[in-house]
Amino acid sequence: MTDKMQVNLRQVAMEILYEVQKNNGLLHVVLSDALKKYQYLDKNERSFISRLVQGTEERKIELDYIIDSFSKTPVKKQKDVIRIILEMSVYQLKYMDSVPASAVCNEAVKLAVKKNFGTLRGFVNGVLRNIARNIDNIEYPDKSTNTDKYLSVKYSVPEELAGYFLKKFGDNETEEMFEAFNKDKSTYIRCNTKKTDIAGLTAALEAEGVTVTNEGIDKRIDYALKISGYDYLGGLKSFRDGLFFVQDISSMLASQGGFIKRDAYVIDVCAAPGGKSINAALMADIGHVSSRDISGRKVSLIKENAERLGIDNITYKVWDAVKKDEESVEKADVLICDLPCSGLGIIGRKPDIKYNVTYEKIKELALLQRKILSTVWEYVKKDGILIYSTCTVTPEENAENTEWLVNNYPFELIGKPEQIMPQDGTGDGFYIARLKRTE
Ligand SMILES: C[S@@+](CC[C@H](N)C(=O)[O-])C[C@H]1O[C@@H](n2cnc3c(N)ncnc32)[C@H](O)[C@@H]1O
Known part of the structure; x- marks a missing residue:
């Protein structure tokens, strides 16, 4: 059994992002494999890994823009490991209020040293402390004169793709769509009506501590539920028993x-x-x-x-x-x-x-x-x-x-x-x- 005390959550997140960004791994596959491997961690530790990985990938363009505004070495020239450590750290500074800025900077330096980049500890520390001091005053591209670039940075969509959306859907619809991309997504499940019905499935899930609702589900569908509050699906008996499958x-x-x-x-x-x-x-x-x-x-x-x-x-x-x-x-x-x-x-x-x-x-x-x-x-x-x-x-x-x-x-x-x-x-x-x- 792996020693739980030795797991550095940020290192796990960094390695997942490295696999995705450098080796073209699919984010949902690499993340779900890692979460399976670290099943024995607490629910909140696993959620931390998940949120940090998803969030950093989701906001990558914005994070790189912020780093480039404060670093003499642009992200394109940085070592991949260092760039990913910086991206994850800026994500925590900007989007994870629960993590104090000093902890973000210290953990980033420790991780850089652990990954054999001890010579860059001063660089990592300097850039992050500078960003931490200025995180609420970042200057973004101007929306009215440079809409493509503004949308690209603000919502982390490559500029070419932002330009495509603007041409097809116009300014307002494009921005609404980009905002929707970055909102939290719910999990919906389809009841396996061969084995149970909605009432039976609801009871089974609630008995396992899962929050269940049919709120907001299209009226045409009477065999679906929205679920939340579970740790991971494979841990649910109702899932292993085949009472449902995940489907949007x-x-x-x-x-x-x-x-x-x-x-x-x-x-x-x-x-x-x-x-x-x-x-x-x-x-x-x-x-x-x-x-x-x-x-x-x-x-x-x-x-x-x-x-x-x-x-x-x-x-x-x-x-x-x-x-x-x-x-x-x-x-x-x-x-x-x-x-x-x-x-x-x-x-x-x-x-x-x-x-x-x-x-x-x-x-x-x-x-x-x-x-x-x-x-x-x-x-x-x-x-x-x-x-x-x-x-x-x-x-x-x-x-x-x-x-x-x-x-x-x-x-x-x-x-x-x-x-x-x-x-x-x-x-x-x-x-x-x-x-x-x-x-
Ligand atoms: C959108 S996904 C299908 C999702 C699936 N219908 C579902 O609801 O779970 C498209 C699928 O097409 C498959 N695919 C791509 N090119 C194909 C081809 N030439 N012949 C058959 N399948 C192909 C991919 O492997 C992928 O699994």
Whole structure:
């Protein structure tokens, strides 16, 4: 057993950020692996690591801007370890009132020494003490003369992406969206109606000390709850017993509309980690879901999740969605196309996404989506349903692709597509179009 006393929480946070920033690790994956490893820490220690890591990544551009305003060596020229220690420390100074400034500076110096940068202790100490004295008087770029830069620094969105949003959505909507990215996100769960009902699930969670509510959940969904106050999900018996799975409300909405009938045959072409396939399998309880993704590793994720829930009306297939599967032609009552996308609607949960999206990537993804749609549309039976969804907000990947689909293939829209924006309230930013095959 690891000696709990030896765990330096800031060092753990630093190493997670190093893995993300230097080795391209996915923030949610690296963080969740680390929290699993440090399960034996107290709940508040684990929350400290989580908050420090998420917050530092979320505010990285602003933190670097502040450091550059006070350091002779710009962040771009600093050693990665030192830069990350400074970023984490400035985050604590600016956003974590509970940590005294002197403790932030002392811990940063100790960590730099521990990581073999003893020669830079004076630098780290000097920069941080200077920032601590001035933290409430930082001069930000001017909003009216330099809006792109102002939004980029204030909300830590790369300038190119901020410029893209401004062009597409205008000043006010862009700023509202960026503010929403940085707000705390709630956890929503989908009741496993195969094993229990909402009342049973609520009772099980409350017995484990979890706070449960259905406040703010879209009226169309009667199988979801918002939960808080738990330590980690794997620690809950109700989770291990498969009474629920985590799914955002927006993602649940994609399956709404009464199109997935109890005996439906559903094909989900890009299914991992399995949220929509599992949701569909619960709705089509005497039907079947064929769940696919591009790699064996991805497909095993879907399988793992479905098996924990005891769901057995799903079959799994490793399949590249751009390749036509002749056996599937005209087989699906419902085809789920929840396609790979730029993910801009879920920046609030996965802040590292914003640092990797460029306009070029948005265009490439919109093309990949068309390539997939132009292959898989044939799997839908006549009068069957195609659900096209993404967790993003760009018109290129959403409305323009839907229009292209309707113009080129035998489909008509059922109702108006839903574009849920991150600032709309409950759920993640999400796009859902439901279409019917006409011939
Ligand atoms: C938005 S995610 C799907 C999320 C999933 N529907 C859910 O609700 O849990 C997109 C998925 O598409 C998969 N993917 C990307 N390119 C693909 C391709 N060419 N063929 C099949 N799957 C692909 C990715 O591996 C990823 O798992």
